[in-house]
Amino acid sequence: MAEDTRLTPQSEDFSAWYNEIVQQAELAGHSPVRGCMVIRPYGYRIWELMQADLDARFKRTGHQNAYFPLFLPLSALEKEAEHVEGFAPETAVVTRGGGKELEEPLVVRPTSEAIIWPIVADWIQSYRDLPMLLNQWANVVRWELRTRPFLRTTEFLWQEGHTAHATAEEALEETRSMLGVYRAFMEETMAMPVVTGEKTPGERFAGAERTFATEALMRDNRALQAGTSHYLGQNFARAFEVQFQTEEGEHDYVFNTSWGVSTRLVGGLIMTHGDDQGLVVPPRLAPHQVVVVPIWKDEDQRVLVLEAAERLRSVLAGELRVHVDARDTLNPGAKFYEWERKGVPLRVEIGPRDVARQQVVAVRRFTPEGEERKRFLGEAEAIAVLPRLVDAIQAELRDAARQRREAHSVRGLDDYGTFRERMEGEGGFVYAGWCGSEACEAKAKEDTGATIRVLPDEEFRSDPSPGRCLVCGEAAAAEALWARAY
Amino acid sequence: MAEDTRLTPQSEDFSAWYNEIVQQAELAGHSPVRGCMVIRPYGYRIWELMQADLDARFKRTGHQNAYFPLFLPLSALEKEAEHVEGFAPETAVVTRGGGKELEEPLVVRPTSEAIIWPIVADWIQSYRDLPMLLNQWANVVRWELRTRPFLRTTEFLWQEGHTAHATAEEALEETRSMLGVYRAFMEETMAMPVVTGEKTPGERFAGAERTFATEALMRDNRALQAGTSHYLGQNFARAFEVQFQTEEGEHDYVFNTSWGVSTRLVGGLIMTHGDDQGLVVPPRLAPHQVVVVPIWKDEDQRVLVLEAAERLRSVLAGELRVHVDARDTLNPGAKFYEWERKGVPLRVEIGPRDVARQQVVAVRRFTPEGEERKRFLGEAEAIAVLPRLVDAIQAELRDAARQRREAHSVRGLDDYGTFRERMEGEGGFVYAGWCGSEACEAKAKEDTGATIRVLPDEEFRSDPSPGRCLVCGEAAAAEALWARAY
Numbered sequence: 001m002a003e004d005t006r007l008t009p010q011s012e013d014f015s016a017w018y019n020e021i022v023q024q025a026e027l028a029g030h031s032p033v034r035g036c037m038v039i040r041p042y043g044y045r046i047w048e049l050m051q052a053d054l055d056a057r058f059k060r061t062g063h064q065n066a067y068f069p070l071f072l073p074l075s076a077l078e079k080e081a082e083h084v085e086g087f088a089p090e091t092a093v094v095t096r097g098g099g100k101e102l103e104e105p106l107v108v109r110p111t112s113e114a115i116i117w118p119i120v121a122d123w124i125q126s127y128r129d130l131p132m133l134l135n136q137w138a139n140v141v142r143w144e145l146r147t148r149p150f151l152r153t154t155e156f157l158w159q160e161g162h163t164a165h166a167t168a169e170e171a172l173e174e175t176r177s178m179l180g181v182y183r184a185f186m187e188e189t190m191a192m193p194v195v196t197g198e199k200t201p202g203e204r205f206a207g208a209e210r211t212f213a214t215e216a217l218m219r220d221n222r223a224l225q226a227g228t229s230h231y232l233g234q235n236f237a238r239a240f241e242v243q244f245q246t247e248e249g250e251h252d253y254v255f256n257t258s259w260g261v262s263t264r265l266v267g268g269l270i271m272t273h274g275d276d277q278g279l280v281v282p283p284r285l286a287p288h289q290v291v292v293v294p295i296w297k298d299e300d301q302r303v304l305v306l307e308a309a310e311r312l313r314s315v316l317a318g319e320l321r322v323h324v325d326a327r328d329t330l331n332p333g334a335k336f337y338e339w340e341r342k343g344v345p346l347r348v349e350i351g352p353r354d355v356a357r358q359q360v361v362a363v364r365r366f367t368p369e370g371e372e373r374k375r376f377l378g379e380a381e382a383i384a385v386l387p388r389l390v391d392a393i394q395a396e397l398r399d400a401a402r403q404r405r406e407a408h409s410v411r412g413l414d415d416y417g418t419f420r421e422r423m424e425g426e427g428g429f430v431y432a433g434w435c436g437s438e439a440c441e442a443k444a445k446e447d448t449g450a451t452i453r454v455l456p457d458e459e460f461r462s463d464p465s466p467g468r469c470l471v472c473g474e475a476a477a478a479e480a481l482w483a484r485a486y
Numbered sequence: 487m488a489e490d491t492r493l494t495p496q497s498e499d500f501s502a503w504y505n506e507i508v509q510q511a512e513l514a515g516h517s518p519v520r521g522c523m524v525i526r527p528y529g530y531r532i533w534e535l536m537q538a539d540l541d542a543r544f545k546r547t548g549h550q551n552a553y554f555p556l557f558l559p560l561s562a563l564e565k566e567a568e569h570v571e572g573f574a575p576e577t578a579v580v581t582r583g584g585g586k587e588l589e590e591p592l593v594v595r596p597t598s599e600a601i602i603w604p605i606v607a608d609w610i611q612s613y614r615d616l617p618m619l620l621n622q623w624a625n626v627v628r629w630e631l632r633t634r635p636f637l638r639t640t641e642f643l644w645q646e647g648h649t650a651h652a653t654a655e656e657a658l659e660e661t662r663s664m665l666g667v668y669r670a671f672m673e674e675t676m677a678m679p680v681v682t683g684e685k686t687p688g689e690r691f692a693g694a695e696r697t698f699a700t701e702a703l704m705r706d707n708r709a710l711q712a713g714t715s716h717y718l719g720q721n722f723a724r725a726f727e728v729q730f731q732t733e734e735g736e737h738d739y740v741f742n743t744s745w746g747v748s749t750r751l752v753g754g755l756i757m758t759h760g761d762d763q764g765l766v767v768p769p770r771l772a773p774h775q776v777v778v779v780p781i782w783k784d785e786d787q788r789v790l791v792l793e794a795a796e797r798l799r800s801v802l803a804g805e806l807r808v809h810v811d812a813r814d815t816l817n818p819g820a821k822f823y824e825w826e827r828k829g830v831p832l833r834v835e836i837g838p839r840d841v842a843r844q845q846v847v848a849v850r851r852f853t854p855e856g857e858e859r860k861r862f863l864g865e866a867e868a869i870a871v872l873p874r875l876v877d878a879i880q881a882e883l884r885d886a887a888r889q890r891r892e893a894h895s896v897r898g899l900d901d902y903g904t905f906r907e908r909m910e911g912e913g914g915f916v917y918a919g920w921c922g923s924e925a926c927e928a929k930a931k932e933d934t935g936a937t938i939r940v941l942p943d944e945e946f947r948s949d950p951s952p953g954r955c956l957v958c959g960e961a962a963a964a965e966a967l968w969a970r971a972y
Contacts, residue, residue, distance in 0.1 A: 029605055032562065033592065036555035038605050041620070044552050066530050069522035070594075070625055070641050071578075076518065089585050092557075094594065096579040097640075098629030106519065108556075108580065108594075119515055119524050128815050134527070139556055139625065143584030154583075155556050329614050 007341070009276045014220035019149070021270055025279040025342045028149040035147040035154030037263070042342060043150075045287040046266055047157065051137065053189045053284070054159065054261070057181050063133040063161060070139075071106035072115040080239040083114060086206020090143045092154075108141040113207065113232070113258060116162050117240035124164060124254065126245040131174070132164040132254075150267035151224075151486055158262035164242060164254035168233065171255035172210075175231040178259040179212045182227035190265065191282040191398035192216050192272045193405055194226060195429070195481055197454030202438055205258075209233040215453040215481065217405040218271035221427030223453050223483035226268050229259035267486075272401050273366075279343030280366050282397050283390045288323040290316070290386060291339045292360075295332045295351035302328075308355045312348065312382065319387045340365060345393050346386065362386065368396045405429065411462040419470055419482070423448035429483050431456070433466035433476025440471035444482065452480040493827070495762045500706040505635070507756055511765040511828045514635040521633040521640030523749070528828065529636075531773040532752055533643065537623065539675045539770070540645065540747070543667050549619040549647060556625075557592035558601040566725040569600060572692020576629040578640075594627040599693065599718070599744055602648050603726035610650060610740065612731040617660070618650040618740075636753035637710075637972055644748035650728060650740035654719065657741035658696075661717040664745040665698045668713035676751065677768040677884035678702050678758045679891055680712060681915070681967055683940030688924055691744075695719040701939040701967065703891040704757035707913030709939050709969035712754050715745035753972075758887050759852075765829030766852050768883050769876045774809040776802070776872060777825045778846075781818045781837035788814075794841045798834065798868065805873045826851060831879050832872065848872065854882045891915065897948045905956055905968070909934035915969050917942070919952035919962025926957035930968065938966040 005024055008016040022028050027043030039047065055065070071094060078084045087110045094106040109115060116134070124132060141155050161178060165171040179196055186192045194214035204211040208230035216224050236242070237253035246252055273280035283289050292312060294305035306326055313322040325335050332349070339347055349361040358379045367373040377385055408428030413419055419430060434440060434452060445451050455478045465479050491510055494502040508514050513529030525533065541551070557580060564570045573596045580592040595601060602620070610618060627641050647664060651657040665682055672678045680700035690697040694716040702710050722728070723739035732738055759766035769775050778798060780791035792812055799808040811821050818835070825833055835847040844865045853859040863871055894914030899905055905916060920926065920938060931937050941964045951965050 029608065031555050032601070032604055033555045033557050033559060036557060037553070038555065039553040040609075041550035041552045045550070047553075048551060064527035064531070065534060066527045067523070067525040067533075067643065069517050069519045069524065070627065071519050071522060073519065091583075092580045092592075093582040094578045095581045096591075098577075098631070099575050105582075106578070115518070118518055122515065123526075141556065145584070157553065 007276065007278060010219060010274075017274075017276075018271065021274055021279055022149045027266065027270070027279075035144055037149060037153040037155060039157075039263070042287060043266060046269065046281065046285050047263055049285045049287070050189070050265055051159075054185055055137075057185060058135050058159075058161070061133075061177065061181060063135045063163075065136065066134050067136060067138070068112055068116050068119060070109055072109055072112075074105050074107055076114045076118060077107055079114065080207045080236055082235075083207035087111065087142075092141045092143055109138070110140055110142045111258070111260075112136060112138070112140075112160055113162065113236050113256075114240070117236050117242050117256070120162075120164070121240055121242040124242060124244050127166050127247050130164060130166045130244060130254065131170065133161075133174075134163065135159055135161045148267075150263055150270070153263075156262050156264065158260050161257070161259040163257045164237070165257075166244065166246065166252075166254070168255050171233075171257050172231050175210070175212060175229045175257045175259070178257070179214065179227070179229040182214050182229065182259070182261060186214060186216065186226055187398060189282070189284045190269055190272070191284075191394055191401060192226070192268055193398065193402040195454065195456050195460045197456040197460065197481065199228075199454060200441060200452050200480075202441060203452070205230045207232060207235050209235065213454050215483070215485075216268055216272060217408060217429055217483070218268070218486070219274070219404065220271065221408050223429070223485040224264075224268050224271065225453070225485065226265060227259070227261040230257060232256040232258060273397055274343070278341035280397070281343040281345065283345045283394045286321065286343070286345050288339075288344050289320045289390050290322045290346045290348055291344045292322060292324045292348045292350060293332055293335045293339070294324065294326065295349060297352075301352045304352060304355050305350050308350050308360075308379075312350070312360065312379070315383050316386060320390060345390060348382070348386075362389065364389075364393065366393060366397060366400075368400060371396075412466065414466060414468055414470060416471055419444075419450075420448050423450045423482075423484055427484055429481055430470075431460075431462050431466070431479060431481055432470035433468050434478055434480035435469035435472055435474040436477035437472070440469055444471050449484045450482045451485060453483050453485060454481050455479065456481050493762065493764060496705060496760075503760075503762075504757065507760055507765055508635045513752065513756070513765075521630055523635060523639040523641060525643075525749070528773060529752060532755065532767065532771050533749055535771045535773070536675070536751055537645075540671055541623075543671060544621050544645075544647070547619075547663065547667060549621045549649075551622065552620050553622060553624070554598055554602050554605060556595055558595055558598075560591050560593055562600045562604060563593055565600065566693045566722055568721075569693035573597065573628075578627045578629055595624070596626055596628045597744070597746075598622060598624070598626075598646055599648065599722050599742075600726070603722050603728050603742070606648075606650070607726055607728040610728060610730050613652050613733050616650060616652045616730060616740065617656065619647075619660075620649065621645055621647045634753075636749055636756070639749075642748050642750065644746050647743070647745040649743045650723070651743075652730065652732065652738075652740070654741050657719075657743050658717050661696070661698060661715045661743045661745070664743070665700065665713070665715040668700050668715065668745070668747060672700060672702065672712055673884060675768070675770045676755055676758070677770075677880055677887060678712070678754055679884065679888040681940065681942050681946045683942040683946065683967065685714075685940060686927060686938050686966075688927060689938070691716045693718060693721050695721065699940055701969070701971075702754055702758060703894060703915055703969070704754070704972070705760070705890070706757070707894050709915070709971040710750075710754050710757065711939070711971065712751060713745070713747040716743060718742040718744060759883055760829070764827035766883070767829040767831065769831045769880045772807065772829070772831055774825075774830050775806045775876050776808045776832045776834055777830045778808060778810045778834045778836060779818055779821045779825070780810065780812065781835060783838075787838045790838060790841050791836050794836050794846075794865075798836070798846065798865070801869050802872060806876060831876060834868070834872075848875065850875075850879065852879060852883060852886070854886060857882075898952065900952060900954055900956060902957055905930075906934050909936045909968075909970055913970055915967055916956075917946075917948050917952070917965060917967055918956035919954050920964055920966035921955035921958055921960040922963035923958070926955055930957050934970070936968045936970045939969050939971060940967050941965065942967050
């Protein structure tokens with residue numbers, strides 16, 4: 001990476017900034033197949049760390065991973081009427097296999113409800129087999145016309161949870177509980193605060209009875225739907241004959257849920273924390289939490305500083321992901337620039353003078369107000385301080401993101417004209433009343449591009465709650481979170 | 487699982503035994519899509535543990551994970567002549583996307599050389615960017631006519647390593663080194679001994695200059711090709727224009743390797759260790775290394791034994807994967823039977839009398855000669871002994887598998903008639919001379935179904951090495967390992 005590679009400032013063109021970051025931080029690459037994603041090692045490592053964290057949360061809540069076929073017969077997709085209507089137009093279809101035309105075309109899974117439930121139906125006999133708590137890490141394909149790396153791609157990686165329960169209450173509790181798992185992951189691990197709530201009927205997953213989502217605010221003041229959790233009722237169980245014997249000996253259909261997050265989260269991470277210097281990775285997801293840059297002029301110094309760098313790395317290795325950048329093909333300035341662009345939380349510089357003084361220089365990527373960007377630390381002190389500093393940065397990033405979100409959220413706005421101006425201007429979150437009609441949702445979208453992201457959960461609602469619909473002025477049925485979104 | 491589910495003995499019908507194990511141990515399920523695999527949670531957990539172990543080995547040897555598109559344009563596959571000839575007949579082809587006929591059909595990757603190298607060509611400028619050491623965990627599709635769970639399926643999961651080097655020597659060293667990584671994984675983690683060596687020209691990967699493999703002997707005395715590692719020379723670099731500037735300022739094509747193992751390894755595990763009682767999972771890959779079965783008659787006893795079981799589990803949790811089977815819907819006998827069928831290395835029984843005596847009963851799944859199947863252990867003793875016992879079982883399984891292999895390997899066989907009899911009868915490994923001609927390979931295959939698995943590496947060769955070709959009796963060019971194979 002050349003030191004003079006330009007990065008468009010966010011304020012000038014956020015979209016250009018995003019695309020440049022993705023290339024310059026080596027997160028994704030160009031693909032010869034339209035809309036398909038190439039995830040480069042640095043970007044994939046972030047995804048791997050997300051996966052490991054999420055997977056542990058899924059296992060702790062009793063879920064087991066399994067794997068189901070990539071292909072599903074077109075006829076299976078067609079069994080749930082709303083589901084096929086929602087997904088069929090965006091599928092990729094295999095019509096030839098092994099050199100022959102197939103008798104029945106196969107759809108590349110856009111999501112797996114229609115392949116999983118006919119299979120799992122055989123595994124469920126009685127209430128004793130319930131709940132069935134499954135998760136799958138997989139690739140899915142949805143034919144997208146306009147694609148952007150991580151945010152919207154034809155093929156993407158995700159996890160899809162699929163569960164079956166004996167009662168509606170238990171399934172709804174699962175739907176809610178997984179939304180909570182997503183929120184905890186996003187806030188604790190991604191340092192990305194989210195608002196949770198329910199989608200309006202028009203924004204539900206095709207085939208779901210209720211859809212819940214987490215919504216985050218990006219640095220350009222547009223919303224990102226980061227995760228969704230669906231209560232499917234008995235729709236899929238009826239379509240695919242998933243029955244069980246109840247404790248009382250009756251037969252009933254199971255109640256299902258599904259929930260997913262995808263590589264889109266990497267896009268969310270970029271747009272939550274990145275700045276005009278490049279990417280900023282929260283420590284818990286950073287491929288390297290600390291990069292040590294040794295500084296030398298001659299061979300004697302090189303041996304000396306590399307030895308000190310390696311000593312520090314090996315002591316910290318149990319606690320932190322530390323990388324020593326020992327390349328002799330780049331000068332220290334170019335290294336500083338590269339790791340800044342790649343968003344490494346902490347850089348540690350060690351020069352010959354530092355070795356003589358038994359000290360190192362720690363430089364933060366992100367510095368909140370009131371903190372020093374650069375600190376001199378004794379060698380022994382560094383071993384104790386660096387892990388704490390990394391933890392502190394994780395919390396500071398989350399706090400800064402929350403402050404940014406709150407600074408760009410308004411409540412109590414009841415004038416539609418002001419709302420339009422705001423959506424055409426700075427954007428952000430608007431909490432306002434909604435009468436419950438699809439017409440008002442549609443009008444706002446048409447006029448401003450903004451949609452109801454969710455009907456927020458109680459803790460996010462305003463007090464007093466808005467009394468009138470932002471669009472038509474009639475009595476509000478609920479409070480809604482409006483924003484322009486990705 | 488009903489207690490009286492029959493399992494066909496291996497000696498009666500090994501193939502039936504295999505299919506029954508896969509179902510009864512809940513490793514895989516039936517798929518509505520021909521040849522595609524459904525991996526159930528218990529089977530997937532074994533694969534996850536394999537993945538974690540392999541991935542750590544790949545990372546330790548400097549490889550990074552990345553992700554490349556599922557689809558490749560048909561034209562890309564066609565750029566390397568031998569490659570397309572080998573793979574085109576077995577591809578699945580997408581001809582429709584988003585409701586329209588595609589201008590150029592897309593092939594679902596059967597392997598990724600032809601999609602990775604045109605992309606990665608952009609990431610490589612000079613020798614400083616080399617070696618490029620990549621790995622991908624992914625699903626691939628090869629249209630198979632006859633499929634068997636794990637062993638041969640249309641879609642399967644695998645890892646595919648892809649590397650680029652500045653010199654042929656270094657690329658060949660990588661090919662060899664990854665073969666060694668596979669061997670170490672198979673022997674240390676799967677407890678499955680393998681013979682390593684080079685494939686004959688007729689058995690090479692389509693597009694490779696040299697192919698190396700690990701070969702294991704299954705309990706029915708047929709060979710399983712468990713992993714392959716390919717030296718690709720500059721074939722793909724020329725086809726996809728992957729050039730770099732050398733240290734001397736010249737331009738040259740890179741030298742490539744690729745190597746992979748797949749969910750086929752789960753099949754290898756089943757057929758290496760399983761017996762007439764069911765699956766036997768080596769401890770390092772066991773979803774549960776110890777299952778505690780509490781035994782009670784009334785509620786007071788239930789509380790007592792569950793408490794003791796939970797106490798043991800929580801103390802051992804840091805060292806072992808321990809599961810307490812607290813179900814009240816099955817009697818202890820049915821639980822013993824189920825965990826035996828699922829191959830859990832150690833069962834621990836705790837009844838009221840054991841609690842009173844502060845002891846537990848440990849029962850092995852696999853018992854080598856000279857060891858006790860069942861041991862009474864004091865509670866405190868158990869905490870120290872169980873982890874050691876688990877380690878011991880891992881080693882014992884490997885030793886037993888090696889002894890079985892050696893008992894079914896013959897050397898110095900030079901009579902073709904005896905060879906035919908052997909291959910039509912008990913099977914096993916035959917080390918014998920080969921003149922180097924494809925005709926002799928073909929004749930042996932036609933007559934007996936046996937093929938040359940590899941030309942074994944030095945440590946596996948006979949002393950003295952065979953002087954004559956097993957088939958034609960001419961002077962041998964090399965020693966070959968012959969067997970009927972999966």
